[in-house]
Amino acid sequence: AQSVTQPDIHITVSEGASLELRCNYSYGATPYLFWYVQSPGQGLQLLLKYFSGDTLVQGIKGFEAEFKRSQSSFNLRKPSVHWSDAAEYFCAVAPTGTYKYIFGTGTRLKVLA
Amino acid sequence: SAVISQKPSRDICQRGTSLTIQCQVDSQVTMMFWYRQQPGQSLTLIATANQGSEATYESGFVIDKFPISRPNLTFSTLTVSNMSPEDSSIYLCSVGLAGGQEQYFGPGTRLTVT
Numbered sequence: 714a715q716s717v718t719q720p721d722i723h724i725t726v727s728e729g730a731s732l733e734l735r736c737n738y739s740y741g742a743t744p745y746l747f748w749y750v751q752s753p754g755q756g757l758q759l760l761l762k763y764f765s766g767d768t769l770v771q772g773i774k775g776f777e778a779e780f781k782r783s784q785s786s787f788n789l790r791k792p793s794v795h796w797s798d799a800a801e802y803f804c805a806v807a808p809t810g811t812y813k814y815i816f817g818t819g820t821r822l823k824v825l826a
Numbered sequence: 827s828a829v830i831s832q833k834p835s836r837d838i839c840q841r842g843t844s845l846t847i848q849c850q851v852d853s854q855v856t857m858m859f860w861y862r863q864q865p866g867q868s869l870t871l872i873a874t875a876n877q878g879s880e881a882t883y884e885s886g887f888v889i890d891k892f893p894i895s896r897p898n899l900t901f902s903t904l905t906v907s908n909m910s911p912e913d914s915s916i917y918l919c920s921v922g923l924a925g926g927q928e929q930y931f932g933p934g935t936r937l938t939v940t
Binding site (some may be wrong): 815 | 830832859869871874918929932933934
């Protein structure tokens with residue numbers, strides 16, 4: 714069965730430090746890949762997406778993610794975290810040609826001043 | 827992208843009653859989706875609402891419990907029927923662009939059933 718794993722439930726980083734959030738998926742072919750952010754009381758905002766092509770994708774708010782086919786991973790990174798980045802981050806995959814998202818369980822990011 | 831609004835933003839309801847959640851988008855879209863996010867959990871797709879056809883429900887969700895309407899290309903409703911405390915969740919609608927594979931989400935409706 715298709716699945717998405719975000720192994721870190723909680724991550725705490727200091728403001729200004731770098732960040733990497735992990736996402737692994739299980740699927741026979743390369744799916745479409747997404748990262749969303751959910752701030753408290755807010756809906757989900759699309760940070761970035763990967764459909765094909767360059768495996769390093771740039772998103773909004775200074776985030777980037779790298780697709781690694783050999784590792785079935787799509788990790789999210791940011792070189793310097795801001796206090797406003799504190800939120801919950803969701804990785805999602807959609808089998809190519811479908812719209813049925815499968816979400817990971819999310820990683821809650823806490824930023825220390 | 828698209829701007830999506832939902833009403834109500836939150837509600838507290840008694841068990842056995844029903845609540846209808848509205849989702850409005852600022853442009854015409856073919857595909858709209860409804861998700862449930864149970865407390866502390868991830869999002870689960872309830873159904874796909876396509877204008878002009880019956881909604882398509884995912885495994886574990888049935889029309890009698892979650893009837894959906896899609897009267898036009900900018901609006902949809904989800905009703906949570908005969909509610910129980912287990913229905914306490916955040917319900918989100920989303921719209922699909924790029925063939926549905928790029929989705930934009932509304933702010934959600936936080937439902938508490940007592």
